[in-house]
Amino acid sequence: MKNTHQVWVWIEHHKDVINVGSLGLLGKARELAQQLGGGNVAAVLAGTDSPQITEELFSYGADDIYLADDKSISLFDSESCAGFVAGLAREHKPEIMLWGATSLGKEIAARAAVKLDTGLTAHCIALDIVEIDNVTQLAASVSGWGGNAIIRIICPQKRPQMATVKAGIFPPARFEKRQGGIIRVKAAQSPARIEVIEVITAPERADAPEQAEVVVAGGWGMSSLGGLEQAAELAKLLGGSLGGTRPSVDAGWISHDKMIGQSGVSISPRLLITLGVSGAAQFTSTVQSSKFIMAIDKNPDAPIFEMADLGIIGDLPEILPRLIEKIKAVKDKK
Amino acid sequence: MPGDIAVCIKQVPHPDCLAKLSLDAARGTVNREGVPAVINPVDRNAVEASLRLREKLRNRVIALTMGPPAARKALEDALAMGADYAVHLCDRAFAGADTLATARALAGGIRSTGGIALIICGNTTIDSGTGQVAAQLAEMLDFPCVTDIEEIMPEDGASLLVKRAWEQGDIRVRVRLPAVLAVNAKINQPRLPNVLDIMAARQKEIKEWCAADAKVEAGCVGLAGSPTQFWQAGEFHARRQGEILRGSPDEMVAAAVDKLKKLELI
Ligand SMILES: Cc1cc2nc3c(=O)[nH]c(=O)nc-3n(C[C@H](O)[C@H](O)[C@H](O)COP(=O)(O)OP(=O)(O)OC[C@H]3O[C@@H](n4cnc5c(N)ncnc54)[C@H](O)[C@@H]3O)c2cc1C
Numbered sequence A: 001m002k003n004t005h006q007v008w009v010w011i012e013h014h015k016d017v018i019n020v021g022s023l024g025l026l027g028k029a030r031e032l033a034q035q036l037g038g039g040n041v042a043a044v045l046a047g048t049d050s051p052q053i054t055e056e057l058f059s060y061g062a063d064d065i066y067l068a069d070d071k072s073i074s075l076f077d078s079e080s081c082a083g084f085v086a087g088l089a090r091e092h093k094p095e096i097m098l099w100g101a102t103s104l105g106k107e108i109a110a111r112a113a114v115k116l117d118t119g120l121t122a123h124c125i126a127l128d129i130v131e132i133d134n135v136t137q138l139a140a141s142v143s144g145w146g147g148n149a150i151i152r153i154i155c156p157q158k159r160p161q162m163a164t165v166k167a168g169i170f171p172p173a174r175f176e177k178r179q180g181g182i183i184r185v186k187a188a189q190s191p192a193r194i195e196v197i198e199v200i201t202a203p204e205r206a207d208a209p210e211q212a213e214v215v216v217a218g219g220w221g222m223s224s225l226g227g228l229e230q231a232a233e234l235a236k237l238l239g240g241s242l243g244g245t246r247p248s249v250d251a252g253w254i255s256h257d258k259m260i261g262q263s264g265v266s267i268s269p270r271l272l273i274t275l276g277v278s279g280a281a282q283f284t285s286t287v288q289s290s291k292f293i294m295a296i297d298k299n300p301d302a303p304i305f306e307m308a309d310l311g312i313i314g315d316l317p318e319i320l321p322r323l324i325e326k327i328k329a330v331k332d333k334k
Numbered sequence B: 001m002p003g004d005i006a007v008c009i010k011q012v013p014h015p016d017c018l019a020k021l022s023l024d025a026a027r028g029t030v031n032r033e034g035v036p037a038v039i040n041p042v043d044r045n046a047v048e049a050s051l052r053l054r055e056k057l058r059n060r061v062i063a064l065t066m067g068p069p070a071a072r073k074a075l076e077d078a079l080a081m082g083a084d085y086a087v088h089l090c091d092r093a094f095a096g097a098d099t100l101a102t103a104r105a106l107a108g109g110i111r112s113t114g115g116i117a118l119i120i121c122g123n124t125t126i127d128s129g130t131g132q133v134a135a136q137l138a139e140m141l142d143f144p145c146v147t148d149i150e151e152i153m154p155e156d157g158a159s160l161l162v163k164r165a166w167e168q169g170d171i172r173v174r175v176r177l178p179a180v181l182a183v184n185a186k187i188n189q190p191r192l193p194n195v196l197d198i199m200a201a202r203q204k205e206i207k208e209w210c211a212a213d214a215k216v217e218a219g220c221v222g223l224a225g226s227p228t229q230f231w232q233a234g235e236f237h238a239r240r241q242g243e244i245l246r247g248s249p250d251e252m253v254a255a256a257v258d259k260l261k262k263l264e265l266i
């Protein structure tokens, strides 16, 4: 293999479908490799050797694929997966490793970081190559507290530099096919201390914000209307799904699985309408893939307006009932 | 189950005060001055889960935290809920830890406590929320780990059955002990201690350990032992060429609906 900077991406998949977050990371890895002055992007894959998956990895940006030879390694077994990745990294010394910030991916990444004695930055919303003290390195941005504050974290001494990223932060992009190679690597299962008894795939929920074409997101500003009833009405009217911010979940207005953001789901609807959402980075970073964003908030300085395609500055009790009326009228005409 | 349960709890700023936190840009640490602190909410679920297992398994529950002197309050709360005794890892050397250095300190605390068969953590904290500590702690102790747990059922003394959540549903897993589990808020409703519980807790022991007591090298924990470092503060901008509407509520709503219609969004 070429002796250049290596940027690796851990690939999460289930039932022959690659997680969109992993695909997006391959594209980001290409960018980072380029900024490092030329490098190689490798996908690290275990638990499958489906040609459909490997083909797809090449077309979304992988130069090479490291493939665990033992197909029976399960992605649900974080010990075996971490052992496989760490062994590989010790040998090939990648500069950077990226992981989807998923329930299982985080577990594998966290264990691998200990094995490799290196830093792991969680829930990154931006990744850049910077030069600090003459060292070219990764600056990983994470959300801070309040508004759009972020914190940039580095890992100056240890390698690989590792980061987890939620799906939706870097949307997948297709690249010209590369002359990629599949490198089969010996992988050993760890002693089975965990036994998967049953994997229960939840039926797709019609009202899941992450699947919806239209999402209405209610924030703490909806307390001016006593909760999310009118937000739900608007969502229903538009044939969309209702989601919300953390304060909406904490208030008991919606269930946790409808929370949008770093600790909840990423969304990419055609239309997102936010109601009384201030636009904290933990929220906005995961809605960037929305095609069109309309924001309603009474505070003209709310960061949400920066990322809105259309903004209404106003008091929700005055705006929302009128909006519902008007849209009803449009729908009735059709 | 042969062995005790350690429950890891972190003291965090009160959820309503998170937006008031600021970073000390020079040191990359958090200014918590004047911000009331509480047990990380889901760590109370972790304490509750430990207590319920104790009822079945008749072992002891030990509350463990790494934090500044004020974090003692979090341990007192856990003792009032019913934990048997507590260990407070408290040393200047622990300050400024990233998750790796945090897990190292906790692993030292667990080893020095001895006889621990099960460690229960919260899935994630509300202040920095990396959700990495439980798995890193498990790796350091060479234990298996399951995160995002919504149900725990004891089996024989050697294993537990758990239900964990993930993005696409649930997974039922059997995990051999000793192990680390991280629970989410769905697992239970944490009990509220009454006055008697609080009084009884005053009789319980809180061991205060420095790095040497936990048998960890000062250079491996805290800021010195952290591979990640704060570099700088910034702002997140996802700028779009947005149009901000002006006028009366009726005018703005009419203009908005026109635009959505024109773009065939409604
Ligand atoms: C904004 C911000 C972002 C950060 N990002 C990163 C990052 O990306 N990578 C990194 O390595 N560090 C990061 N840190 C440092 C990190 O917050 C500390 O290491 C912290 O001590 C533990 O991380 P956590 O709160 O995210 O724990 P989590 O992993 O979210 O905590 C899970 C569980 O572990 C247990 N636990 C955690 N901390 C303790 C403790 N002190 N005592 C007892 N039990 C505990 C609790 O049961 C808790 O519920 C960040 C800090 C800030 C302020």
Ligand SMILES: Cc1cc2nc3c(=O)[nH]c(=O)nc-3n(C[C@H](O)[C@H](O)[C@H](O)COP(=O)(O)OP(=O)(O)OC[C@H]3O[C@@H](n4cnc5c(N)ncnc54)[C@H](O)[C@@H]3O)c2cc1C
Binding pocket: A144, A145, A146, A218, A219, A220, A221, A222, A224, A244, A245, A246, A247, A248, A259, A260, A261, A262, A263, A264, A275, A276, A277, A278, A279, A280, A281, A282, A283, A296, A297, A298, A299, A302, A314, A315, A316, A317, B018, B019, B125, B126, B127, B128, B129
């Ligand atoms: C580790 C961590 C993880 C987090 N994860 C998430 C996450 O996954 N998802 C998430 O959402 N948050 C998350 N947060 C919280 C996040 O930082 C913000 O606090 C939260 O997104 C704010 O929600 P909000 O916009 O509803 O509330 P606020 O920030 O309180 O905003 C309310 C808005 O409503 C407006 N408003 C009030 N009254 C009216 C009215 N009458 N008419 C019109 N507008 C009005 C206000 O001007 C304001 O802009 C996380 C935080 C941390 C530290």
